[in-house]
Amino acid sequence: MSKEKDFTIRDIREDATKKLGKVHSEYINEGAMGLITVQANELAYNRYRIIPRILRDVSNVDTSTTIFGTKVTFPFGFSPAAMHMIAHPSGEIGTSSAASKAGIAMGVSHWATKSMEDIIAAGKNAEGYGYKALLVTVDAPIIGRRLSELRNGIGLPEGMSFPNVVEDDGSTPNNFKNTVRDASTQFSTFLPWLVSVTPPTMEIWLKGIYHPEDVLLASSYPIAGIIVSNHGGRQLDTAPAILEALPACAAAARSPHALHLRSKLGLSRLKVGIDGGIRRGSDIFKALALGADMCFAGRIPIWGLAVDGEDGVSRAIEILRQEFEVTMMLAGCISVGEITKESLAVVEGGVPGIISRL
Template sequence: MARVVNVDEYEDLARVKMPKMYYDFYAGGAEDKWTLRENRSAFSRIRIRPQVLVDVSHTDLTTSVLGLKIACPIMVAPTALHKLAHPEGELATARATAAANTVMVVSTSSSHTIEEIADTGPGIRFFQLYIFNKVRAMELVARAEKAGYKAIVLTVDTPILGRREDDLRNRLVLPPDVSMKLIDGIGEQHSQPTEPGSSLAAVASEYKDKSITWKDVQAFMKLTKLPFLLKGILTKEDALKAIDICVDGIIVSNHGGRQLDHVPATISVLEEVAITRNSCYVVAAAAGRCPVFVDGGIRRGTDVFKALALGASGVFVGRPVLFGLAIDGEQGVKKVLDMLKDELRTTMVIAGCPTLAHINRSSVQTPEEKPSSKL
């Protein structure tokens, strides 16, 4: 594993090592996978504008998220069923994330319980919430708060699962020793699909609450004292609604290209949402901060740099963590986070940005902008 020098190489190894059904579950996207590919390619169209002759002898990547200090603005996104990648599943991911001194968002679709993951030791953990039914969701929020989780992240773009054709083709089923521990008992009859399709899609289609609205979000926010973030915002209109109900943070996300195909790449709409955030400090009733984060397609430190320049307070990475876990367990996750952090530091130094505060809108050029002709 010492020869792995970037996160894509972990995916190459995982493609060979993992059973095809489970690799496809992690790697796949919705329908034609246009958005899945666009999440990556959109980053390549953004150019970095380096500043030279800047004192970069000392660099600082530390930042605060919801008042919590972390080592760098690279965090672990919520992803399902880590035990498909490694026997220790989310327990190994949690230990590695804590060692990297950053945030792990634990999924409702985890293969370990909230409490088991908390028992791995100290660490900053958020809990990502799916609403299969409102009573169960309320119980999960209470359990997360009791177990020491620091925030709730409600995913809002999944009334049903997107059409993930690899899973349908593979007739995705879970092995006997793996289950979604937090929703055990829901949809057990779908453990083996009775017709071509994915068992997980069958569960989601039958049991996900499709009636959730902004009013329900407000009700859930009142259930906890924890900060409340919304994940799955892609438009300024929804960003404004989120700010109006005083959420504590927004995650710009298209679910890794796994839900609705042909929506834009997250980096392409990040600035629209981030600018909405800034302008609403004055005009909206939601006083105080509403940081904007982003996930989707982040594979390089340069990607992180570009996201920060376009208004993100931090980024979340998903698939690279899973593939690092698949190949080298806890150490693989730690190495993925370390590689991205080291790449970000290198980018900052060469671009003339010794601290995160030095990264700003002038640090990048988007496809819509023409290079300045002024001398």
Template sequence: MAAEKILSIADLERTASKILPTASRDFFNSGATNQVTVHENSSAYQKYRILPRVLKDVSQVNTKVSLFDRDLAFPLCVSPVGLQGMAHADGELATSRACAKAGINMGISSYANHSVEQITAAGKEIGPIYHVMQLYSMTDREKEARIVHRAEAAGCKAIFLTADSPVLGVRYNEWRNGFLPPAGLDNPMIEKSSEQIQMMSHDDGFSSFNSDSHSWMREIPWLRSITNMEIWIKGVLTPEDVETAIEYGCDGVIISNHGGRQLDETPATIDVLPACAKAARGRIRIHIDGGIRTGSDIFKALALGAECCWVGRPMLWGLAYNGQKGVELMLDILYQEFKRCMQLAGCKSISEISTSSLGVVRSDGPLARL
């Protein structure tokens, strides 16, 4: 039988889901409680319609966007996702190399199976690449500071502080499966060996180091005092929190609901993006993750106010499918789709993508202009 031809992220998801062991597949693909948010993150994009302008010269289309003082090939980065070693033995090393080859940036999870030093070095072997370090608020401040200092020394440009996880969400699939990462996978950034990880449940392991007493006042001034890296807040869903991030001098926010893995029945990120972008009024950078599965999804997110998009699960599916080459394939699919979407919509540069490029489907009549 001929191998399945991978033409889309949906193809990649189907193929990877067949390859992954059940516990790993469920951990990667599932969300919290009744899976409402994890599914709506993607389906919400479908109510937006692209309004193309025709007879536009798009022969010299430019997909580049600037982030951390360098041009990205297109407005996409790979989210910080933990436990990539469950998808492929090379884990984050393969992802870093693929991102460098594609000309985009990568986030590193505190739950990475390789160290920040190894991950950044792997990407730089291929070409220029910038990384950001995802961080949880921890009860052990000295350990948290060590993560920050190691990330800065390794060349990371920003801290992505995860703000939506005082505790883990209710994840029935993890409890039913008695989920634990496979033996042999360490978490070097939070300084846990495989043996230590195997001694308690994933939920208990998280609560053993994470602080549920986090706050803007506790976290942001402290981070400012120990690092010169940019500080971004990951997990923002409301204009009010955008305003608070601005008040505390943060450099950016990622509109995110943790891929539907924390509080279920929170809104799809694309649906709260316009209000958050309006609140920002250009005073802070606005990025988005959650549910992005096509190049047209990226186009829609930019039209609604995002500067850049981040993807997590598609990277995992690429890793599971074929390691570094699988991640490269995933990124190329999204790049080619996005570029072609821009051309077909009549946009020759990122700056031409705006709310006038979209309409929204109404159940009671004609398409509504934004």
């Protein structure tokens, strides 16, 4: 991939869409029904403005943070996403290698097209590498109505399979036909069981929480964090954008009631991540200012893979890291901890409109 050609994630997405072909590009880029939530996830960031600060010493900005007990270069990582091999033969191995070299976190999907062992081996050169957390998707008691998948169908090309999924006969499938979902799963039965079967050395994060009341429910269990996510707009269309749901969820995690529940467990507050709509380093800044501790994206590494394999993923990471660092410097923040809502204004009455401080 030409570094002179791709300067933004949008550039990479456009190149990837051309290379992926109709079926796979629509599977990756689209979502449920009319794509209202897919589009809103990105557009919501435009409602916020970052207020610059001047004449501050920003010569040594520190973009790093800690997630899953490990220091990362900046508060961004890859969320679990299926079928990386449809974008490039290296699949999740290429993604893992790029993530480890960049010093960021990566989530691995149950529906990965490379084995868990091979994926983690690709990241072995990273300090503190290994599987540190269990990210459990909780927003899919049923699959959303995804029109592109209904029209095109979706599965793996011949020769690919899901090596981490084993059928009753010992085979590994190459489609989702035998997937079983339990729509009766509830907090009161699922969370105690999940905690009981998870090694104590692994953190548990619930991915797909969207309502403040669910944040409070999650706070009463010995888990480490939540990820505010609408499954990339692939589940319930017209659900609020990620950035519209984040402030209330972040406030709930920091509320006196939630902190009391956590103190009874001998734990600090729930960490709050988001997954969805991130396309610029400034988006990461805005999410942190609105209460997120960490940002994730699932489509970006697949776009990078499609364009240039592992090198394409590395380029995507570096674009976001550079944009995030520049944003921090121009906003006068020298560490991630200094990013607060004081750096933001919100546009009221449309874009452009009246700017109000938060």
